[in-house]
Amino acid sequence: MDEMPRVLVTRRFVTPLPAMLTQSCVVDINDRHEALDAAALHARLRGCHGVLVGAGDRVDAGWLAAAPSLRVVSTASMGFNHIDVAACTRAGVLVTNTPDVVVDATADLGWLLIMAAARRLGASERWLRSGAWPGRGWRFDDWLGADVSGTTLGIVGMGRIGQAIARRAAGFRMRVCYHNRKPLPDAQAAGAQYVSLEALLREADHVIVVVPYSPATHHLIGARELARMKPGATLVNIARGGVVDDGAIAEALRAGRPGAAGLDVYEGEPEVHPELLALENVVLAPHIGTATVATRSTMFSLAVRNLLDAMQGRRPAHLVNPEVLATERIGDP
Template identity: 55%
Template sequence: MRSTTVFIARPVFPDIIDRLRPHFDVRTHDGEAPLSQPELIAALQGCAGVFITGSEKIDATLLDACPRLKAVCTMAVGYNNVDVPACTARGVVVTNAPGVLTETTADFGFALMMATARRISESERFLREGKWKHWGVDMFAGGDVHGATLGILGMGRIGQAIAKRGHGGFDMKVAYHNRSHLAPDVEASLGATWMALPDLLRAVDHLVIVTPYTPETHHLIGAGQIELMKPTATLTNIARGGVVDDAALAEALAAGTIAAAGLDVFEGEPTVHPALLALRNAVLTPHIASASVPTRRAMANLAVDNLLAALGAGPDAGRPPTALNPEVLG
């Protein structure tokens, strides 16, 4: 088994990567920046498996250049950077890391929504810049969260966890849009009502976006959709860059079409649209929704579990726990 080589595409907790060493020859990329596509192809020569994050692009070109590759295991839950059909056609198993980051990501999404509604980042900058000279009745007055209408776009695990926080903790009215309706008992437990997207956008005080990024959801929220929202509403995106048209959002924020936005993900990240950087009513964070130490460790451990199993090692040999295309396993 030690003749099998795997590649770790980003620096990861060393003790977790050490779990692979009794079974495989392990190569690592130790730089902070992700590898370019040509660099990744070069690094994967002779490798049977690769551990990736959400930054490395796995497409047909790479797969054809790395014919020994048999397993692509990401520690992220999203996998829009991996061409799963191309992997399936070549017999390459793909795994992701769902479930282990649900609660931590929901915590962050709710926190980002609250920071956006209550103008926390804007008021902190005001204080740090030495501008606080007196108190005023309307100083940084934002919108209430308790009792408001929470809209959730994408009602998977994370969306439901956010709904639970809003309904159970803040007495919010919960509306959602999803490709399919939740079961009636789940809707009832979350106090959630399905709405068509235009109706959802008109109704909500705070919109939180958690939908996966696919060709169908590219720019799902653009200028036309934002115009349907209340001028007092906020928008929070913890899904993926590209679900929201960042340029259109920046224009809407500057014009006061909506009150504020909280963004953890961006089109073309780590590049951020310069207009967003200049806005006082945009709360911006660098894709850290799952960034607690316990959760990031759990994500990495699940990716290692998958890599071991996909290449025939460990207690789940031949049965990766979270395969996206298990049909390739036979």
């Protein structure tokens, strides 16, 4: 490169920025946690060769039109459904993500939601905080939840995170079944049994959804699927909003099939379906699957590395649309 490339960092991720970024690029950072409004964003995109975004940034054709020099969109997230990858590909813009570093933190959060939903932690904590306990005292039948140890866990989506969840289930002496596009080799299945989605929903005491979002997985779990679950079962969604029909799960929770849910992602987030907010048998988290200090710091560092590799003529380690490399625009601002 004959000149230092220009990079926009769309919001505050970590402070200070890594030296490898500031020494290699002219960096414009939105030093706020909130997203820029459209006019300010488009103005700051002009002349940019790279942009570093998070899951809350919607990258669409408007972005690309405002940044004709753009070569790479690097997202500090595993999922990339907030990016119009097809539009980026048509424009010759590389898209990169950070898949590997999120596995353990996200699997741990999945287990947290299974346990909290099954054991009614959210509702019982709200009751305690309300001051009701001293006035009534302890009762033998208070806050009875569902067992986890020795039950059946169903994993919908047996990728890296699904496999990490299955490995953790061994400590709870659980039978594990899973549904995937195709069965995994035994070495990857972590002792889990491949079954149809219908069988998984029918047999599992706890169901966790870990599939990527795509048109094919939109409302993969809807009213029909929820009706197949056991009464009293637990449903957890740590995948993406839209994989589970939020309106359908709210209605199903009222009917007790499933009996409890734990949700970290939502359709239209940060908005949450108002009927979910009114229910006591659902634990709600604000998309915190990767929210540990170490994981988020590593995600950002990897996103920076992906961005610099793309702009400096190297193939990024985690490239979503490799077909763009055929255009040979990489590394040529």
